[in-house]
Amino acid sequence: MRRHRSPHRRPLPGIFAAVLLALLLPAAAGAAEVRVITWNVEDTGADARITAARLRQLARQEFDLWGLCEVQPACFDAYLAAVNSGAQDAGLEASYQAVQGASGGARRLLLLVNASRLEWLEGFALSGLQFGSGGRAPLCVRVRQRQTGRQFLFSVNHFHRTDEAKRRAQALGFRQYAAAQSLPMIAVGDFNFDVDIPFGRGNEAFRLFTEGGALQWVKPRTLVATNWSDGKHDPDGLNDYNSILDFVFVAGEARQWKAESHVIVRAGDFPDTPQTSDHRPVAARIEIPDVERSP
Numbered sequence: 001m002r003r004h005r006s007p008h009r010r011p012l013p014g015i016f017a018a019v020l021l022a023l024l025l026p027a028a029a030g031a032a033e034v035r036v037i038t039w040n041v042e043d044t045g046a047d048a049r050i051t052a053a054r055l056r057q058l059a060r061q062e063f064d065l066w067g068l069c070e071v072q073p074a075c076f077d078a079y080l081a082a083v084n085s086g087a088q089d090a091g092l093e094a095s096y097q098a099v100q101g102a103s104g105g106a107r108r109l110l111l112l113v114n115a116s117r118l119e120w121l122e123g124f125a126l127s128g129l130q131f132g133s134g135g136r137a138p139l140c141v142r143v144r145q146r147q148t149g150r151q152f153l154f155s156v157n158h159f160h161r162t163d164e165a166k167r168r169a170q171a172l173g174f175r176q177y178a179a180a181q182s183l184p185m186i187a188v189g190d191f192n193f194d195v196d197i198p199f200g201r202g203n204e205a206f207r208l209f210t211e212g213g214a215l216q217w218v219k220p221r222t223l224v225a226t227n228w229s230d231g232k233h234d235p236d237g238l239n240d241y242n243s244i245l246d247f248v249f250v251a252g253e254a255r256q257w258k259a260e261s262h263v264i265v266r267a268g269d270f271p272d273t274p275q276t277s278d279h280r281p282v283a284a285r286i287e288i289p290d291v292e293r294s295p
Contacts, residue, residue, distance in 0.1 A: 059086025
């Protein structure tokens with residue numbers, strides 16, 4: 001893990017505009033806002049140049065923390081540069097640092113921190129939660145928000161997809177880790193929880209992860225499928241799953257903070273193509289109280 005400093009559904013109309021509006025609204029008095037985004041970029045099934053251009057566009061909204069999944073190591077520097085360029089395009093005072101995952105082979109985790117708004121204190125991986133060479137150890141940072149002085153943890157995750165037993169073990173292990181922390185936590189990523197939108201139910205790993213309330217889902221007001229999957233052997237041009245795989249969770253004191261999230265829908269993002277990711281980004285804004293005003 002290295003840390004670097006930078007030199008079958010139509011998209012719902014209006015959702016992307018609503019996301020932009022919500023993210024631009026000011027935070028409440030006595031609190032400072034942190035904006036986070038997570039996206040499985042599916043590097044091995046997409047064009048990295050298109051992904052970099054999309055990251056540059058998203059960066060104009062000035063997210064403080066990025067949690068990216070399925071990033072090829074060769075793309076680490078290019079994606080960091082794209083995010084910094086996007087912030088510069090928008091005239092933002094932002095400078096991003098990267099924490100690079102070392103597990104996951106060609107599909108690793110990448111975490112970006114806006115050093116203009118957050119002081120990077122430490123970065124680490126939860127290697128005990130990798131569960132096999134094909135897994136990815138959750139990637140974490142401890143940061144201090146410069147405006148409030150508040151310290152908190154941020155983690156990006158990508159749980160096992162095809163091995164249900166390992167996914168359950170990761171869910172239980174991460175829940176236990178989060179519950180044991182004294183600092184507030186924000187956890188994002190592709191958890192592969194398969195929350196069915198019509199019924200609101202997830203798989204067994206989702207139940208284990210949320211059991212007891214240690215981790216709380218920042219649930220989007222409008223639920224939209226975050227992943228495209230059309231059968232490889234019998235494709236019909238329709239999404240096989242109307243479900244959510246990508247999430248923002250909060251733990252500890254962060255469960256008391258005001259938060260809202262959105263699935264970012266862009267015209268033409270689905271169906272998946274060989275040039276684009278098969279996932280949609282999920283963004284959230286969270287209001288962090290001043291240290292002296294905390295409960």
